[in-house]
Amino acid sequence: MKAIVSLRFSIMLLAVLLASCQTIDLNQITSVTASLGDAVSLKGEEEEQEVGAQAANVLLGAAEVVEDEDLQRYVNRVGHWVALHSDRPELPWTFAVLNDGDINAFAAPGGYVFITAGLLARMRSEAELAGVLGHEIGHVTEKHHLKAIRKEARLKIAGVLAAAALESEGHDSDRYVALADGAKTIYTRGLDRGDEYEADRIGVVLAARAGYDPYGLPAVLQTLDSLNADSSALALMTATHPAPQSRLEKLDKAMSAQTGQFAGGKSGSKRFRAEMTRLTR
Amino acid sequence: MKAKLLALLVLLPGTALAAEGGTIKDDTTLRAAPAGKALGPLTEGVLVDVGQRDGGWYEVTLTDGRSGWVRMMDVRLNEQSDDDSLFGGLLSWLNSGPQRTHSGTTTAGIRGLSAEDIQSSGNQDPQTVDDLAAFRVDASEARSFAASHGLESHPVDELED
Numbered sequence: 001m002k003a004i005v006s007l008r009f010s011i012m013l014l015a016v017l018l019a020s021c022q023t024i025d026l027n028q029i030t031s032v033t034a035s036l037g038d039a040v041s042l043k044g045e046e047e048e049q050e051v052g053a054q055a056a057n058v059l060l061g062a063a064e065v066v067e068d069e070d071l072q073r074y075v076n077r078v079g080h081w082v083a084l085h086s087d088r089p090e091l092p093w094t095f096a097v098l099n100d101g102d103i104n105a106f107a108a109p110g111g112y113v114f115i116t117a118g119l120l121a122r123m124r125s126e127a128e129l130a131g132v133l134g135h136e137i138g139h140v141t142e143k144h145h146l147k148a149i150r151k152e153a154r155l156k157i158a159g160v161l162a163a164a165a166l167e168s169e170g171h172d173s174d175r176y177v178a179l180a181d182g183a184k185t186i187y188t189r190g191l192d193r194g195d196e197y198e199a200d201r202i203g204v205v206l207a208a209r210a211g212y213d214p215y216g217l218p219a220v221l222q223t224l225d226s227l228n229a230d231s232s233a234l235a236l237m238t239a240t241h242p243a244p245q246s247r248l249e250k251l252d253k254a255m256s257a258q259t260g261q262f263a264g265g266k267s268g269s270k271r272f273r274a275e276m277t278r279l280t281r
Numbered sequence: 282m283k284a285k286l287l288a289l290l291v292l293l294p295g296t297a298l299a300a301e302g303g304t305i306k307d308d309t310t311l312r313a314a315p316a317g318k319a320l321g322p323l324t325e326g327v328l329v330d331v332g333q334r335d336g337g338w339y340e341v342t343l344t345d346g347r348s349g350w351v352r353m354m355d356v357r358l359n360e361q362s363d364d365d366s367l368f369g370g371l372l373s374w375l376n377s378g379p380q381r382t383h384s385g386t387t388t389a390g391i392r393g394l395s396a397e398d399i400q401s402s403g404n405q406d407p408q409t410v411d412d413l414a415a416f417r418v419d420a421s422e423a424r425s426f427a428a429s430h431g432l433e434s435h436p437v438d439e440l441e442d
Binding site: 053056057058059060061062063065069072073075076077078080081083084085089092093094095096098100101102104112116118184187188197198201202204205208209210211212213214215218219222223225226227228232233235236239245248251252254255257258259261262263264265266268271 | 301334336337353354356357358359360361393394395396398399400401402403405407409410413414415416417418419420422423424426427430431432433434435436437438439440441442
């Protein structure tokens with residue numbers, strides 16, 4: 001009996017020792033993970049704004065904004081009105097037209113939305129603009145870029161394994177570099193396809209809620225589909241998004257289920273034209 | 282730069298596709314009006330001229346002269362090159378604009394936001410991002426813009442995947 005107790009005691013002791021060893025290891029791992037986590041994430045909206053500014057900075061380093069305040073304010077009015085119908089109406093929504101002939105639009109965390117002059121120029125109505133801005137607003141409200149950029153930034157930091165470096169004075173600049181690099185990766189590689197399809201559904205719904213003809217986004221996708229796929233103006237868009245035909249098929253399926261809610265709505269084509277021609281004065 | 286932007290914006294068609302070519306991509310029905318009375322079937326592959334759009338419907342004209350309305354999602358617009366579109370002027374302007382300098386690789390007259398441009402994007406003055414705030418409008422300005430243009434909010438359910 002005594003021997004058995006002693007054996008049991010030994011086993012328990014061993015178990016405790018093993019457990020404590022594991023605990024030490026886990027603590028170390030947890031500590032490293034926490035410092036990585038602190039480095040790139042989770043201080044709420046303030047952090048989101050910071051990541052967004054870094055991402056917007058990357059885009060503004062690649063293309064200038066159109067220097068026409070009337071045009072920029074018009075796009076901001078339409079965009080903010082659409083964003084008021086989203087899950088996050090209170091964000092400091094900021095829209096900008098990039099002076100670029102390519103066809104594209106981008107979102108950055110925290111409420112930044114960019115559209116190229118090349119895409120704007122191929123639109124026919126304010127409803128089309130509302131649908132595209134609604135798609136980008138969807139990326140922001142669902143935090144698609146925020147999650148993807150943080151993940152990339154973590155990978156980059158973990159790659160160098162800079163747990164120590166992160167606590168040094170270089171902490172902030174390392175973090176900014178990792179976030180900017182993460183943004184570059186996401187803007188050139190694209191989000192998950194599922195994120196794009198989700199943003200399409202949100203874009204249609206937000207445009208409809210804001211009183212626009214909800215078929216504006218599908219109309220833009222049809223325009224994209226009709227352009228030569230090899231056109232250099234579509235290169236980055238094509239590399240980062242599902243094909244327009246698949247996006248149209250998914251939207252058609254989703255919208256057909258509730259067609260009744262999508263009747264009516266304003267196209268705003270006259271106003272869109274007027275806003276554009278006003279620029280000639 | 283502004284003058285150039287204007288020139289190209291004037292070229293915007295403004296109205297829905299001025300008789301653009303399209304192809305019926307799924308068997309569908311020609312109707313007298315959007316969601317209106319059926320005029321007859323249209324089979325996949327039929328060529329149509331696409332006129333105005335009304336919500337989810339295109340007004341189309343057939344090669345036999347008949348016309349009517351068809352679900353926009355059942356039409357595929359025929360491929361158009363940038364050159365033969367109304368946007369040609371706009372695009373040539375955009376392609377001839379001031380050369381980029383930040384990427385260091387300026388190619389003859391071609392501008393465009395490429396993956397390389399993004400990868401080589403340098404760290405901008407943070408002020409560049411802050412400057413965007415000048416374009417921003419607040420919620421009340423957005424609401425009065427909408428009100429002055431007759432835009433009204435509607436309850437619409439989220440779309441299911």
